[in-house]
Amino acid sequence: MTHRGGPGSALLLIAILLIVWQGLFLGAGSDALAAPLATLGYLAEQLRTGEMWPHIAATGAAFLIALVISIAGGLAVGLAVGLSRIATEVTEPLLLAANSVPKIALYPVVLLIFGIGMPAKIAFGALHGIIPVAIFTMSACRGIPAVLLKSAAVMRLDGWDRIRSVLLPAALPDIVTGIRIGFSLTLIGTVLGEMFGSQSGLGFLLMTAIGLQNTRVIMAVTVLLIAFAATVSSLLLAFEKHLRRRTT
Protein backbone atom coordinates (compact mmCIF):
# COMPACT_ATOMS: atom_id res chain seq x y z
CA MET A 1 0.00 0.00 0.00
CA THR A 2 2.99 2.29 -0.38
CA HIS A 3 1.94 3.25 -3.87
CA ARG A 4 -1.15 5.19 -3.06
CA GLY A 5 -2.20 7.70 -5.69
CA GLY A 6 -3.89 10.83 -4.40
CA PRO A 7 -6.69 12.78 -6.09
CA GLY A 8 -4.03 14.66 -8.06
CA SER A 9 -2.80 11.50 -9.70
CA ALA A 10 -6.39 10.45 -10.48
CA LEU A 11 -6.96 13.78 -12.27
CA LEU A 12 -3.72 13.38 -14.23
CA LEU A 13 -4.81 9.87 -15.20
CA ILE A 14 -8.20 11.14 -16.42
CA ALA A 15 -6.42 13.85 -18.47
CA ILE A 16 -4.14 11.23 -20.05
CA LEU A 17 -7.09 8.94 -20.84
CA LEU A 18 -8.90 11.85 -22.52
CA ILE A 19 -5.81 12.59 -24.63
CA VAL A 20 -5.58 8.89 -25.64
CA TRP A 21 -9.28 8.96 -26.52
CA GLN A 22 -8.79 12.07 -28.67
CA GLY A 23 -5.81 10.37 -30.33
CA LEU A 24 -7.88 7.26 -31.10
CA PHE A 25 -10.61 9.47 -32.50
CA LEU A 26 -8.15 11.25 -34.82
CA GLY A 27 -6.72 7.89 -35.88
CA ALA A 28 -9.91 5.85 -36.30
CA GLY A 29 -12.22 8.54 -37.60
CA SER A 30 -15.70 9.70 -36.65
CA ASP A 31 -17.41 6.56 -37.98
CA ALA A 32 -15.77 4.45 -35.30
CA LEU A 33 -16.05 6.66 -32.27
CA ALA A 34 -17.17 10.10 -31.13
CA ALA A 35 -14.66 12.72 -29.98
CA PRO A 36 -14.34 13.31 -26.22
CA LEU A 37 -15.63 16.87 -26.34
CA ALA A 38 -18.58 15.98 -28.58
CA THR A 39 -19.49 13.03 -26.32
CA LEU A 40 -19.27 15.02 -23.10
CA GLY A 41 -21.21 17.88 -24.71
CA TYR A 42 -23.91 15.48 -25.85
CA LEU A 43 -24.06 13.85 -22.42
CA ALA A 44 -24.37 17.24 -20.71
CA GLU A 45 -27.13 18.25 -23.11
CA GLN A 46 -29.00 14.98 -22.53
CA LEU A 47 -28.77 15.43 -18.78
CA ARG A 48 -29.89 19.08 -19.04
CA THR A 49 -32.86 18.52 -21.33
CA GLY A 50 -33.80 15.48 -19.27
CA GLU A 51 -34.10 13.05 -22.18
CA MET A 52 -31.84 10.48 -20.55
CA TRP A 53 -33.29 10.75 -17.05
CA PRO A 54 -36.14 8.23 -17.44
CA HIS A 55 -33.57 5.63 -18.53
CA ILE A 56 -31.21 6.56 -15.70
CA ALA A 57 -34.13 6.31 -13.25
CA ALA A 58 -35.17 2.89 -14.58
CA THR A 59 -31.62 1.53 -14.33
CA GLY A 60 -31.11 3.22 -10.97
CA ALA A 61 -34.23 1.70 -9.41
CA ALA A 62 -33.46 -1.83 -10.62
CA PHE A 63 -29.82 -1.43 -9.60
CA LEU A 64 -30.61 -0.22 -6.07
CA ILE A 65 -32.99 -3.10 -5.35
CA ALA A 66 -30.51 -5.58 -6.84
CA LEU A 67 -27.73 -4.08 -4.72
CA VAL A 68 -29.76 -4.40 -1.52
CA ILE A 69 -30.46 -8.06 -2.36
CA SER A 70 -26.79 -8.68 -3.24
CA ILE A 71 -25.49 -7.15 -0.01
CA ALA A 72 -28.14 -8.58 2.33
CA GLY A 73 -28.07 -12.02 0.71
CA GLY A 74 -24.28 -12.08 0.42
CA LEU A 75 -23.83 -11.04 4.06
CA ALA A 76 -26.37 -13.62 5.24
CA VAL A 77 -24.76 -16.47 3.28
CA GLY A 78 -21.22 -15.32 4.06
CA LEU A 79 -21.87 -15.00 7.81
CA ALA A 80 -23.84 -18.24 8.03
CA VAL A 81 -21.07 -20.16 6.32
CA GLY A 82 -18.09 -18.16 7.59
CA LEU A 83 -18.89 -18.57 11.28
CA SER A 84 -18.48 -22.36 11.06
CA ARG A 85 -15.13 -23.87 10.09
CA ILE A 86 -16.67 -27.00 8.59
CA ALA A 87 -19.26 -25.07 6.59
CA THR A 88 -16.49 -22.83 5.22
CA GLU A 89 -14.38 -25.82 4.17
CA VAL A 90 -17.37 -27.46 2.50
CA THR A 91 -18.73 -24.35 0.75
CA GLU A 92 -15.68 -22.31 -0.24
CA PRO A 93 -14.72 -24.26 -3.40
CA LEU A 94 -18.38 -24.32 -4.45
CA LEU A 95 -18.70 -20.53 -4.11
CA LEU A 96 -15.41 -19.96 -5.96
CA ALA A 97 -16.55 -22.25 -8.78
CA ALA A 98 -19.94 -20.47 -8.94
CA ASN A 99 -18.04 -17.19 -9.17
CA SER A 100 -16.12 -18.34 -12.25
CA VAL A 101 -19.30 -19.23 -14.17
CA PRO A 102 -20.20 -16.80 -16.97
CA LYS A 103 -23.48 -15.54 -15.47
CA ILE A 104 -24.72 -14.45 -18.86
CA ALA A 105 -25.28 -18.12 -19.73
CA LEU A 106 -27.93 -18.14 -16.99
CA TYR A 107 -29.73 -15.12 -18.41
CA PRO A 108 -32.28 -17.17 -20.38
CA VAL A 109 -33.14 -19.06 -17.19
CA VAL A 110 -33.75 -15.77 -15.36
CA LEU A 111 -36.00 -14.59 -18.20
CA LEU A 112 -37.92 -17.88 -18.30
CA ILE A 113 -38.54 -17.69 -14.55
CA PHE A 114 -39.28 -13.98 -14.15
CA GLY A 115 -40.47 -12.97 -17.60
CA ILE A 116 -39.36 -9.77 -19.31
CA GLY A 117 -39.27 -6.65 -17.16
CA MET A 118 -38.12 -5.19 -13.87
CA PRO A 119 -37.93 -8.45 -11.80
CA ALA A 120 -35.66 -10.08 -14.40
CA LYS A 121 -33.28 -7.09 -14.39
CA ILE A 122 -33.14 -7.11 -10.61
CA ALA A 123 -32.60 -10.87 -10.47
CA PHE A 124 -29.81 -10.68 -13.03
CA GLY A 125 -28.09 -7.82 -11.18
CA ALA A 126 -28.34 -9.67 -7.85
CA LEU A 127 -27.09 -12.89 -9.45
CA HIS A 128 -23.86 -11.07 -10.34
CA GLY A 129 -23.38 -9.36 -7.00
CA ILE A 130 -24.39 -11.85 -4.34
CA ILE A 131 -21.57 -14.40 -4.77
CA PRO A 132 -18.60 -12.00 -4.42
CA VAL A 133 -20.20 -10.41 -1.32
CA ALA A 134 -20.68 -13.90 0.16
CA ILE A 135 -17.09 -14.96 -0.66
CA PHE A 136 -15.50 -11.86 0.88
CA THR A 137 -17.74 -12.01 3.96
CA MET A 138 -16.85 -15.66 4.43
CA SER A 139 -13.10 -15.08 4.20
CA ALA A 140 -13.46 -12.00 6.41
CA CYS A 141 -14.92 -14.23 9.14
CA ARG A 142 -12.10 -16.72 8.70
CA GLY A 143 -9.55 -13.92 9.00
CA ILE A 144 -10.76 -12.78 12.43
CA PRO A 145 -7.85 -13.15 14.89
CA ALA A 146 -8.37 -16.13 17.21
CA VAL A 147 -7.57 -13.97 20.23
CA LEU A 148 -10.70 -11.89 19.58
CA LEU A 149 -12.87 -15.00 19.42
CA LYS A 150 -11.32 -16.26 22.65
CA SER A 151 -11.89 -12.92 24.35
CA ALA A 152 -15.51 -13.03 23.26
CA ALA A 153 -15.84 -16.51 24.72
CA VAL A 154 -14.19 -15.43 27.98
CA MET A 155 -16.58 -12.49 28.23
CA ARG A 156 -19.43 -14.90 27.59
CA LEU A 157 -20.71 -12.96 24.61
CA ASP A 158 -23.01 -14.98 22.46
CA GLY A 159 -25.53 -14.71 19.65
CA TRP A 160 -26.20 -11.21 18.44
CA ASP A 161 -23.87 -9.54 20.99
CA ARG A 162 -20.96 -11.62 19.72
CA ILE A 163 -21.72 -10.71 16.11
CA ARG A 164 -22.34 -7.04 16.79
CA SER A 165 -19.48 -6.15 19.10
CA VAL A 166 -16.72 -8.53 18.01
CA LEU A 167 -17.24 -10.24 14.68
CA LEU A 168 -18.62 -7.39 12.58
CA PRO A 169 -16.04 -4.75 13.60
CA ALA A 170 -13.17 -7.20 13.06
CA ALA A 171 -14.44 -8.38 9.70
CA LEU A 172 -15.70 -5.00 8.46
CA PRO A 173 -12.78 -3.93 6.22
CA ASP A 174 -12.91 -7.19 4.21
CA ILE A 175 -16.70 -7.04 4.10
CA VAL A 176 -16.46 -3.54 2.62
CA THR A 177 -14.09 -4.95 -0.03
CA GLY A 178 -16.76 -7.51 -0.88
CA ILE A 179 -19.44 -4.83 -1.04
CA ARG A 180 -17.24 -2.74 -3.35
CA ILE A 181 -16.77 -5.66 -5.76
CA GLY A 182 -20.42 -6.69 -5.39
CA PHE A 183 -21.45 -3.11 -6.16
CA SER A 184 -19.66 -3.01 -9.50
CA LEU A 185 -20.74 -6.49 -10.53
CA THR A 186 -24.37 -5.76 -9.63
CA LEU A 187 -24.23 -2.64 -11.81
CA ILE A 188 -22.75 -4.62 -14.69
CA GLY A 189 -25.38 -7.35 -14.23
CA THR A 190 -28.27 -4.90 -14.14
CA VAL A 191 -27.14 -3.11 -17.30
CA LEU A 192 -26.50 -6.44 -19.06
CA GLY A 193 -29.99 -7.53 -18.04
CA GLU A 194 -31.42 -4.43 -19.67
CA MET A 195 -29.62 -5.07 -22.94
CA PHE A 196 -31.95 -7.95 -23.80
CA GLY A 197 -35.31 -8.28 -22.12
CA SER A 198 -36.14 -4.65 -21.52
CA GLN A 199 -37.80 -1.58 -22.98
CA SER A 200 -36.10 1.02 -20.80
CA GLY A 201 -32.87 1.77 -18.99
CA LEU A 202 -29.28 2.51 -19.97
CA GLY A 203 -28.69 -1.05 -21.19
CA PHE A 204 -31.70 -0.75 -23.49
CA LEU A 205 -30.34 2.60 -24.70
CA LEU A 206 -26.97 0.97 -25.44
CA MET A 207 -28.55 -1.91 -27.34
CA THR A 208 -30.67 0.41 -29.52
CA ALA A 209 -27.65 2.59 -30.22
CA ILE A 210 -25.67 -0.48 -31.33
CA GLY A 211 -28.44 -1.31 -33.80
CA LEU A 212 -28.32 2.22 -35.20
CA GLN A 213 -24.50 2.38 -34.98
CA ASN A 214 -24.93 5.64 -33.10
CA THR A 215 -21.46 6.02 -31.57
CA ARG A 216 -22.32 9.28 -29.79
CA VAL A 217 -25.04 7.60 -27.70
CA ILE A 218 -22.90 4.48 -27.10
CA MET A 219 -20.00 6.56 -25.82
CA ALA A 220 -22.15 8.93 -23.78
CA VAL A 221 -23.82 6.02 -21.93
CA THR A 222 -20.46 4.24 -21.53
CA VAL A 223 -18.85 7.37 -20.05
CA LEU A 224 -21.79 7.89 -17.71
CA LEU A 225 -21.63 4.29 -16.44
CA ILE A 226 -17.85 4.36 -16.03
CA ALA A 227 -17.90 7.73 -14.25
CA PHE A 228 -20.55 6.51 -11.80
CA ALA A 229 -18.90 3.14 -11.19
CA ALA A 230 -15.40 4.58 -10.77
CA THR A 231 -16.57 7.35 -8.41
CA VAL A 232 -18.53 5.09 -6.05
CA SER A 233 -15.82 2.44 -6.20
CA SER A 234 -13.11 5.00 -5.28
CA LEU A 235 -15.21 6.26 -2.36
CA LEU A 236 -15.70 2.71 -1.07
CA LEU A 237 -11.98 2.06 -1.51
CA ALA A 238 -11.15 5.19 0.52
CA PHE A 239 -13.60 4.09 3.24
CA GLU A 240 -12.01 0.65 3.26
CA LYS A 241 -8.50 2.12 3.69
CA HIS A 242 -9.81 4.31 6.51
CA LEU A 243 -11.26 1.25 8.26
CA ARG A 244 -8.02 -0.70 7.85
CA ARG A 245 -5.95 2.12 9.30
CA ARG A 246 -8.31 2.25 12.26
CA THR A 247 -8.25 -1.45 13.02
CA THR A 248 -4.52 -2.13 12.57
Add this chain to the structure above:
Amino acid sequence: MMRHAMRIRLYRALAVLIPVLLLELMCRLGVVGPLVMPPPSRMLTGLAALLASGAISAALLKTFSNVLVAFVLAALAGIVLGALIHRLSGVRRLLEPLLSTYYAIPIYAFYPLFIVVFGLGDAPQVLIGFMLGVVAVIVSTLNGLDSVPPVMIKTARVCGMGPMRTAWSITLPYATPYLFTGVKLAVAYSFIGVIGAEFIMSQSGLGYEIRFAYDDLDNQVLYPLILLILLAAVLVNMTLDYWDRRLRARRGIQA
Protein backbone atom coordinates in the same frame (compact mmCIF):
# COMPACT_ATOMS: atom_id res chain seq x y z
CA MET B 1 -6.87 -36.03 9.37
CA MET B 2 -7.69 -38.16 6.36
CA ARG B 3 -11.14 -38.91 7.68
CA HIS B 4 -11.80 -35.21 8.10
CA ALA B 5 -10.96 -34.53 4.44
CA MET B 6 -13.22 -37.38 3.33
CA ARG B 7 -16.08 -36.05 5.40
CA ILE B 8 -15.69 -32.56 3.93
CA ARG B 9 -15.77 -34.05 0.44
CA LEU B 10 -18.88 -36.05 1.27
CA TYR B 11 -20.69 -32.98 2.62
CA ARG B 12 -19.67 -31.03 -0.46
CA ALA B 13 -21.03 -33.71 -2.78
CA LEU B 14 -24.29 -33.71 -0.81
CA ALA B 15 -24.48 -29.91 -0.95
CA VAL B 16 -24.46 -30.19 -4.74
CA LEU B 17 -26.50 -33.38 -5.18
CA ILE B 18 -29.42 -32.60 -2.86
CA PRO B 19 -30.49 -29.36 -4.62
CA VAL B 20 -30.08 -31.08 -8.01
CA LEU B 21 -32.27 -33.98 -6.86
CA LEU B 22 -34.85 -31.55 -5.44
CA LEU B 23 -34.91 -29.74 -8.76
CA GLU B 24 -35.33 -33.04 -10.59
CA LEU B 25 -38.24 -33.91 -8.31
CA MET B 26 -39.89 -30.51 -8.74
CA CYS B 27 -39.60 -30.74 -12.52
CA ARG B 28 -40.97 -34.31 -12.55
CA LEU B 29 -43.90 -33.37 -10.31
CA GLY B 30 -44.69 -30.37 -12.48
CA VAL B 31 -44.00 -27.76 -9.76
CA VAL B 32 -41.54 -26.32 -12.26
CA GLY B 33 -43.22 -26.36 -15.64
CA PRO B 34 -41.52 -27.92 -18.70
CA LEU B 35 -41.61 -24.52 -20.42
CA VAL B 36 -39.46 -23.07 -17.64
CA MET B 37 -36.97 -25.87 -17.11
CA PRO B 38 -36.58 -29.55 -18.06
CA PRO B 39 -35.43 -31.95 -15.31
CA PRO B 40 -31.63 -32.00 -14.80
CA SER B 41 -31.43 -35.64 -15.92
CA ARG B 42 -32.90 -34.68 -19.27
CA MET B 43 -30.42 -31.76 -19.55
CA LEU B 44 -27.62 -34.29 -19.14
CA THR B 45 -28.93 -36.76 -21.72
CA GLY B 46 -29.68 -33.82 -24.03
CA LEU B 47 -26.11 -32.62 -23.67
CA ALA B 48 -24.74 -36.09 -24.49
CA ALA B 49 -26.93 -36.27 -27.58
CA LEU B 50 -25.96 -32.75 -28.63
CA LEU B 51 -22.24 -33.49 -28.29
CA ALA B 52 -22.58 -36.82 -30.12
CA SER B 53 -24.52 -35.29 -33.00
CA GLY B 54 -21.67 -32.85 -33.69
CA ALA B 55 -24.14 -29.99 -34.06
CA ILE B 56 -22.22 -27.77 -31.66
CA SER B 57 -18.66 -28.89 -32.47
CA ALA B 58 -17.96 -25.79 -34.55
CA ALA B 59 -19.33 -23.48 -31.85
CA LEU B 60 -17.29 -25.28 -29.17
CA LEU B 61 -14.11 -24.99 -31.19
CA LYS B 62 -14.78 -21.32 -31.94
CA THR B 63 -15.46 -20.38 -28.32
CA PHE B 64 -12.59 -22.32 -26.80
CA SER B 65 -10.05 -21.11 -29.36
CA ASN B 66 -11.15 -17.49 -28.76
CA VAL B 67 -10.92 -18.02 -24.98
CA LEU B 68 -7.45 -19.50 -25.45
CA VAL B 69 -6.22 -16.58 -27.58
CA ALA B 70 -7.71 -14.01 -25.17
CA PHE B 71 -6.22 -15.79 -22.16
CA VAL B 72 -2.72 -16.25 -23.64
CA LEU B 73 -2.59 -12.60 -24.74
CA ALA B 74 -3.84 -11.44 -21.34
CA ALA B 75 -1.31 -13.58 -19.46
CA LEU B 76 1.68 -12.53 -21.62
CA ALA B 77 0.75 -8.85 -21.81
CA GLY B 78 -0.16 -8.79 -18.10
CA ILE B 79 3.18 -10.21 -16.98
CA VAL B 80 5.22 -7.96 -19.30
CA LEU B 81 3.22 -4.83 -18.41
CA GLY B 82 3.27 -5.76 -14.71
CA ALA B 83 7.06 -6.12 -14.76
CA LEU B 84 7.42 -2.78 -16.60
CA ILE B 85 5.06 -0.93 -14.26
CA HIS B 86 6.90 -2.41 -11.28
CA ARG B 87 10.17 -0.86 -12.46
CA LEU B 88 8.66 2.56 -13.18
CA SER B 89 7.35 3.71 -9.80
CA GLY B 90 6.07 7.04 -11.21
CA VAL B 91 3.92 5.20 -13.75
CA ARG B 92 2.74 2.87 -11.01
CA ARG B 93 1.59 5.74 -8.80
CA LEU B 94 -0.20 7.23 -11.77
CA LEU B 95 -1.96 3.97 -12.71
CA GLU B 96 -2.85 2.97 -9.14
CA PRO B 97 -6.38 4.52 -9.23
CA LEU B 98 -7.07 2.80 -12.56
CA LEU B 99 -5.82 -0.58 -11.34
CA SER B 100 -7.87 -0.41 -8.15
CA THR B 101 -11.15 0.65 -9.80
CA TYR B 102 -10.69 -1.21 -13.09
CA TYR B 103 -13.08 -4.01 -12.25
CA ALA B 104 -15.81 -1.51 -11.45
CA ILE B 105 -15.80 -0.49 -15.12
CA PRO B 106 -18.48 -2.28 -17.15
CA ILE B 107 -16.09 -3.62 -19.81
CA TYR B 108 -19.01 -4.95 -21.88
CA ALA B 109 -20.01 -1.34 -22.47
CA PHE B 110 -17.02 -1.12 -24.84
CA TYR B 111 -18.23 -4.09 -26.87
CA PRO B 112 -20.54 -2.08 -29.15
CA LEU B 113 -17.63 0.20 -30.03
CA PHE B 114 -15.39 -2.76 -30.80
CA ILE B 115 -18.05 -4.11 -33.16
CA VAL B 116 -18.27 -0.77 -34.90
CA VAL B 117 -14.45 -0.60 -35.19
CA PHE B 118 -13.55 -4.26 -35.91
CA GLY B 119 -16.75 -5.66 -37.41
CA LEU B 120 -18.50 -8.83 -36.31
CA GLY B 121 -15.49 -11.17 -36.53
CA ASP B 122 -13.60 -12.79 -33.65
CA ALA B 123 -11.60 -9.68 -32.72
CA PRO B 124 -14.23 -7.90 -30.55
CA GLN B 125 -14.92 -11.04 -28.44
CA VAL B 126 -11.21 -11.78 -27.98
CA LEU B 127 -10.59 -8.15 -27.06
CA ILE B 128 -13.30 -8.22 -24.37
CA GLY B 129 -11.89 -11.46 -22.92
CA PHE B 130 -8.40 -9.94 -23.02
CA MET B 131 -9.48 -6.70 -21.35
CA LEU B 132 -11.24 -8.56 -18.53
CA GLY B 133 -8.22 -10.79 -17.93
CA VAL B 134 -5.17 -8.59 -18.40
CA VAL B 135 -5.53 -6.32 -15.35
CA ALA B 136 -5.86 -9.27 -12.95
CA VAL B 137 -2.51 -10.53 -14.29
CA ILE B 138 -0.91 -7.06 -14.01
CA VAL B 139 -2.04 -6.69 -10.40
CA SER B 140 -0.85 -10.13 -9.34
CA THR B 141 2.47 -9.63 -11.16
CA LEU B 142 2.94 -6.43 -9.12
CA ASN B 143 2.05 -8.31 -5.91
CA GLY B 144 4.45 -11.11 -6.85
CA LEU B 145 7.34 -8.75 -7.56
CA ASP B 146 6.59 -6.87 -4.31
CA SER B 147 6.96 -10.15 -2.44
CA VAL B 148 10.64 -10.57 -3.38
CA PRO B 149 12.66 -9.50 -0.32
CA PRO B 150 15.06 -6.66 -1.26
CA VAL B 151 17.84 -8.47 0.58
CA MET B 152 17.70 -11.28 -1.99
CA ILE B 153 18.15 -8.82 -4.86
CA LYS B 154 21.10 -7.28 -3.00
CA THR B 155 22.61 -10.72 -2.41
CA ALA B 156 22.28 -11.46 -6.12
CA ARG B 157 24.12 -8.25 -6.93
CA VAL B 158 26.86 -9.02 -4.43
CA CYS B 159 27.25 -12.46 -5.98
CA GLY B 160 27.64 -10.79 -9.37
CA MET B 161 24.54 -12.34 -10.91
CA GLY B 162 23.32 -10.69 -14.12
CA PRO B 163 19.72 -9.46 -14.54
CA MET B 164 18.70 -12.61 -16.43
CA ARG B 165 20.01 -14.98 -13.78
CA THR B 166 18.53 -12.86 -11.00
CA ALA B 167 15.15 -12.98 -12.71
CA TRP B 168 15.37 -16.72 -13.33
CA SER B 169 16.67 -17.94 -9.98
CA ILE B 170 15.32 -15.35 -7.53
CA THR B 171 12.47 -13.16 -8.80
CA LEU B 172 10.59 -15.89 -10.64
CA PRO B 173 10.49 -18.45 -7.81
CA TYR B 174 9.23 -15.79 -5.40
CA ALA B 175 6.64 -14.38 -7.79
CA THR B 176 5.32 -17.66 -9.24
CA PRO B 177 2.50 -18.36 -6.73
CA TYR B 178 1.18 -14.80 -7.20
CA LEU B 179 1.54 -15.03 -10.96
CA PHE B 180 -0.43 -18.25 -10.93
CA THR B 181 -3.28 -16.61 -9.02
CA GLY B 182 -3.40 -13.93 -11.72
CA VAL B 183 -3.29 -16.53 -14.48
CA LYS B 184 -6.11 -18.45 -12.81
CA LEU B 185 -8.28 -15.32 -12.71
CA ALA B 186 -7.37 -14.57 -16.33
CA VAL B 187 -8.71 -17.96 -17.44
CA ALA B 188 -12.06 -17.36 -15.72
CA TYR B 189 -12.29 -13.77 -16.95
CA SER B 190 -11.42 -14.65 -20.58
CA PHE B 191 -14.11 -17.32 -20.47
CA ILE B 192 -16.67 -14.91 -19.02
CA GLY B 193 -15.69 -12.15 -21.46
CA VAL B 194 -15.78 -14.23 -24.62
CA ILE B 195 -19.07 -16.00 -23.84
CA GLY B 196 -20.70 -12.76 -22.69
CA ALA B 197 -19.64 -10.97 -25.86
CA GLU B 198 -20.88 -13.86 -28.01
CA PHE B 199 -24.21 -13.71 -26.22
CA ILE B 200 -24.63 -9.95 -26.61
CA MET B 201 -23.94 -9.94 -30.33
CA SER B 202 -22.02 -12.29 -32.61
CA GLN B 203 -22.47 -14.84 -35.36
CA SER B 204 -21.03 -17.99 -33.80
CA GLY B 205 -19.82 -19.63 -30.61
CA LEU B 206 -21.48 -21.13 -27.53
CA GLY B 207 -22.82 -17.77 -26.27
CA TYR B 208 -24.42 -17.21 -29.66
CA GLU B 209 -25.93 -20.73 -29.67
CA ILE B 210 -27.49 -20.10 -26.25
CA ARG B 211 -28.94 -16.80 -27.43
CA PHE B 212 -30.27 -18.49 -30.57
CA ALA B 213 -31.86 -21.37 -28.64
CA TYR B 214 -33.46 -18.91 -26.23
CA ASP B 215 -34.89 -16.74 -29.00
CA ASP B 216 -36.16 -19.94 -30.58
CA LEU B 217 -37.70 -21.09 -27.25
CA ASP B 218 -35.84 -24.36 -27.82
CA ASN B 219 -35.41 -25.63 -24.24
CA GLN B 220 -34.15 -29.01 -25.50
CA VAL B 221 -31.02 -27.25 -26.78
CA LEU B 222 -30.91 -24.27 -24.41
CA TYR B 223 -30.55 -26.13 -21.13
CA PRO B 224 -27.95 -28.69 -22.28
CA LEU B 225 -25.86 -25.76 -23.57
CA ILE B 226 -26.17 -23.90 -20.26
CA LEU B 227 -25.20 -27.09 -18.44
CA LEU B 228 -22.18 -27.45 -20.73
CA ILE B 229 -20.96 -23.94 -19.89
CA LEU B 230 -21.52 -24.50 -16.15
CA LEU B 231 -19.62 -27.80 -16.24
CA ALA B 232 -16.76 -26.36 -18.32
CA ALA B 233 -16.36 -23.33 -16.01
CA VAL B 234 -16.49 -25.40 -12.83
CA LEU B 235 -14.10 -28.05 -14.17
CA VAL B 236 -11.49 -25.55 -15.37
CA ASN B 237 -11.78 -23.57 -12.13
CA MET B 238 -11.38 -26.64 -9.92
CA THR B 239 -8.36 -27.89 -11.87
CA LEU B 240 -6.58 -24.54 -11.64
CA ASP B 241 -7.56 -24.21 -7.99
CA TYR B 242 -6.00 -27.57 -7.25
CA TRP B 243 -2.68 -26.59 -8.88
CA ASP B 244 -2.83 -23.20 -7.20
CA ARG B 245 -3.19 -24.74 -3.76
CA ARG B 246 -0.39 -27.22 -4.40
CA LEU B 247 1.91 -24.44 -5.59
CA ARG B 248 1.12 -22.33 -2.54
CA ALA B 249 1.48 -25.24 -0.15
CA ARG B 250 4.93 -25.99 -1.57
CA ARG B 251 6.01 -22.38 -1.06
CA GLY B 252 4.43 -22.28 2.38
CA ILE B 253 2.09 -19.41 1.54
CA GLN B 254 -1.31 -19.31 3.18
CA ALA B 255 -4.05 -18.85 0.61
